[in-house]
Every structure is written in structure tokens, then in C-alpha cells.
Amino acid sequence: MTSDRKPADKREKELRLAIVRIQRGRATRTQSTKLTISSVAEEVGVSPALIYNHYPQIAEAIRTAQGRDSRTQRDAKQSALLAERAKARALREEVAGLKLDVRRLASINETLAAENASLRAQVASPNVQQLDTRRAGKEPR
Template identity: 35%
Template sequence: MTIEQKSPTKRRLELALRRLQHGKMRSNHDGRISIAAVAREAGVSNATIHNRYPEIAERVRALHARTANDVIRTIPDTSEVLHKKLQQARKEIDQLQKYLVKSQSINLRLVRENEILRARPQKAT
């Protein structure tokens, strides 16, 4: 059966699914492919897809599962990147703590020197 011989509703559903796949939606959409998104895009109810067009529902489920698997595959990469960033941040924190201790030591020494200088009797000029 060619696309011209299909019912107008099925044609709208297939076109809506294609638009969702290519990111060219007419309706507001969060980017996920789901039966509800296809129904909204085609202007039909979810039940219409489930009850009258189960083959469309299966295609949507397969696309949704494939998209979910793609997301899952990217998580380890994201986890590695975050782990490296965390290690770098910890190194930076350690370095900053060393600088802080050194600065505190210098400040304490300068405070003591100031106290000594203030305690000396002033010479009249």
C-alpha cells in the first residue's frame, strides 16, 4: 500500500512521526519521541494510535527504545568527564589550601612585626 492509498489519519501519523524524528515539530514538544508526542503532533488521541494503528505504536516504541539506549551509552562518557573534573577540582582545592596556609603565616608574621614596631619608642625629629 503506498502512502497515497493510506487513510488520512495514518498519513498524518506517519508525517508527524517523521517530523518528530527530524526535530521539525509543529506543536510544542520536549524532544522525546513518544506515542503521546506523535498523537499531539498529528492531532489525534493516544487511544487512536493504540487501538487503530498498532504498527505506528510499535515504530514509536522502537524509536523510543533506541533513543533511550543512545542516552544510556553516553552516560559512562559523561561520568568519566565528571570524574576527571572532580579530580581536577580537588587538586585545585588542595593547592588553594596550601596558599591559604602560607598567606596566613605571612600575615601573622607581619602582624607581629607591626606590634614590635609600634611598641618601640618613637624618636623625636
């Protein structure tokens, strides 16, 4: 009974060579020109899960070559998170200011509504006479 298992160092060397072959467009088992974990696994004849589970440094090297290594992704997400937090903070401040404006305007509106009702009541009263507004501010001669 023969075993297809290879020592880890030989398997890792095969994986690294497969990465180089795919990057240079000289893949032997696949015609893949795009470097992915799946294409490397197919080139070597193993499953992608083997690379993910047993050779994380190879998976990271592939991601780095793709320009999306975990550090870069983490930093990009962190900077996006900080930008979104700043936007949220600015929007919360704007909302607080707008709520203050609404309260102030509601108070003014209620005051004007009460004054309007008072003036309507005075005009509706039979004891009120209209004055000529042009002469109201002048002294009699």
C-alpha cells in the same frame, strides 16, 4: 461475544507496519509525520501503555529510529558523568592547592603582624632614637 484481541504476532506486525507508514508519511488513521510511541499507538488504535508494557522491542525500535535508543542515551550519560567527574577531581585539586596557599599566606601574615607590632612597640618606647637611614649602613669617618 466477540473479542478485539489479536494474537501478539499479528499486533506486532501491525505496529511495525505503522512505524513504516509514519516514517514514509503515509499514516492512515493519524496525520502524524513524527515517529513517536504515541503516534504509532494511535495509528494502530492501541494505547501507548500497550507498546511500553507488552512490546518493548517495538518501543526500542521507535527510540532507535528517533536516535535516542537506551544504549545511546546510556553511553551519552556515561560519558557526561565521566567528564563531570574529571571536572570535579580537577576542582578538588585546585581547592586543595588554594587551601594550602591560604594557610601559607595566613602564616606569613601572622608573622608580619607580630613583627609589625614589635616594631611599633620599639618606636613607641622613649629609649628609641631615629637613625638617619642613609648613613646607617656607612662606617663613621
